[in-house]
Amino acid sequence: MxxxxxxxxxxxxxxxxxxxxxxxxxxxxxxxxxxxxxxxxxxxxxxxxxxxxxxxxxxxxxxxxxxxxxxxxxxxxxxxxxxxxxxxxxxxxxxxxxxxxxxxxxxxxxxxxxxxxxxxxxxxxxxxxxxxxxxxxxxxxxxxxxxxxxxxxxxxxxxxxxxxxxxxLAYRFDENSYNEKAVRLKSAFEKRLASKNIIVRPIDKRRFAEEVDKVSEVYNQAWDKNLGFVPMTKDEFRHMAKDLKQVLDPQYCLVAEHEGRIIGFGLAIPNINEILINIKRGRLFPTGIFKLLLGLKKIRSVRIIALGVLEEYRKMGVEACFYASMMERFKELKMKTAEASWILENNQQMCMALENMNARVYKKYRIYEKSI
Missing domain, CATH: 3.40.630.30 (Gcn5-related N-acetyltransferase (GNAT))
Structure with missing residues (x-):
């Protein structure tokens, strides 16, 4: 029973x-x-x-x-x-x-x-x-x-x-399969953005709390039309950022700034599941913490979690610069695989951008509903 x-x-x-x-x-x-x-x-x-x-x-x-x-x-x-x-x-x-x-x-x-x-x-x-x-x-x-x-x-x-x-949808890049066109065009995109007083830079971890608060405003505006989206409170966003800071590579956490105002950001993190898969029952003590710390430099995959730009700044090349910068870092660190996830199936603009970079859908997920 x-x-x-x-x-x-x-x-x-x-x-x-x-x-x-x-x-x-x-x-x-x-x-x-x-x-x-x-x-x-x-x-x-x-x-x-x-x-x-x-x-x-x-x-x-x-x-x-x-x-x-x-x-x-x-x-x-x-x-x-x-x-x-x-x-x-x-x-x-x-x-x-x-x-x-x-x-x-x-x-x-x-x-x-x-x-x-x-x-x-x-x-x-x-x-x-x-x-x-x-x-x-x-x-x-x-x-x-x-x-x-x-x-x-x-x-x-x-x-x-x-x-x-x-x-x-989850899209996948492999080390030899992604289209390097965006990387080759990065300099041209950066010059075009600079002519409009827009720069793309890594997050400043010395001013982490201040940067996080500015990024949270972009997050809540840039994703507000996505199906199922709910804005995060300042405390929720800070809490999430505090957890991610431990594994954050500034070169994978990028912001776009227009005359001092953050108008977009892109975030990728090392795929720590490569390590966690070997930590029995999720316990860091007594030995799991060593596996985690010693394994961080051995990670060979990365997950692109978020990429958002305020609506009035879209289609100007900011998104392309984010991806190009992340792919440069991907290559520099000799990564093997990148996953961009998750993407709404009806987000045609993002899906097309990823497919143009030779990414392919390799996993699908579903949210269900039922009237009660």
Missing amino acids: IKIIPVEDKKSLKAFIDFPHSLYKDDKNYVPELFLAQKDLLSHKHPFHSHSKAKYFLAYEGSEVVGRIAGILNNNYNQFTNTNAGFFGFFDTINDSVVVDLLLQEVKTWLSQFKVNTLLGPCNFSTNETCATLIENFDEPPFAMMPYNFPYYNTLLENAGFVKNVDL
């Missing part, structure tokens, strides 16, 4: 975080999330919880955990989109429709008090964090901050009445 238990203490929270490690213990492509990072995200001290709510549930069969899920009410999302949606996230389960139905019912019951009419997910807690299920290419580990799941997740969700909301 399956029993659903809410997470209400440290012991059950630990079980919630650790369940995927047991579920995927025999899967060579699974990358464990760091325990401390997950505990921080789920803690009420995380900035998300200052404006919204989440409730976590575990499914037990006897004494064994067989599934987990979170019900999420993102008030900022509903206010921004003028909707009344709920989310589910942190979704992991054995291949059992009974478990899934019971978990989803618990989320719907919890969300019913807020009178939501649509359930979206998986999102942990929004599209600003890890979201969606993998639907194509289960044969390779995920890149940093991207999801991974068994193929049966999608079947279980569809059998539970969920339908596609949107698909997200």
Whole structure:
């Protein structure tokens, strides 16, 4: 018999975080999330919880955990989109429709008090964090901050009445396959931008807090028309930036500046999943911290996470300069692979730009929805 238990203490929270490690213990492509990072995200001290709510549930069969899920009410999302949606996230389960139905019912019951009419997910807690299920290419580990799941997740969700909301694409470059035209034209683009008093430069880590606040304003404006987008609060953006700073290469974190005003930014990070895949159950202690620190210089792949420019400055060459600079750094560090992710399937401009650089779609992800 399956029993659903809410997470209400440290012991059950630990079980919630650790369940995927047991579920995927025999899967060579699974990358464990760091325990401390997950505990921080789920803690009420995380900035998300200052404006919204989440409730976590575990499914037990006897004494064994067989599934987990979170019900999420993102008030900022509903206010921004003028909707009344709920989310589910942190979704992991054995291949059992009974478990899934019971978990989803618990989320719907919890969300019913807020009178939501649509359930979206998986999102942990929004599209600003890890979201969606993998639907194509289960044969390779995920890149940093991207999801991974068994193929049966999608079947279980569809059998539970969920339908596609949107698909997200991951593009791939290899060391010898990307089109170097953008790199060759970089100098010409920079001169054209300079004639308009626009410069592209690395982020200044000496003024990191100030730079982050300016970049957050660009982020919330440049992505505001993307499906599923919700603006990040200053505290949320600062919190994310603080975590990324530990692995940040300034040459991969670029800003475009017009007469002192930041009008665009591009961000890539080393694919730390190359290291995390070998850190058992996401524990940094006692030996994981050494694997992490010693492995950083051995990373040979990079994930391009974000590239955004304020609308009035688009199609001027800023985006091309971002990509060209990142590809130069990619080559300088002798990287083997780059992933640009994720891209909305209907973002034709970005998809075309990537395809013109010989990038190819190699993974697809899906966010589901269901009326409730």
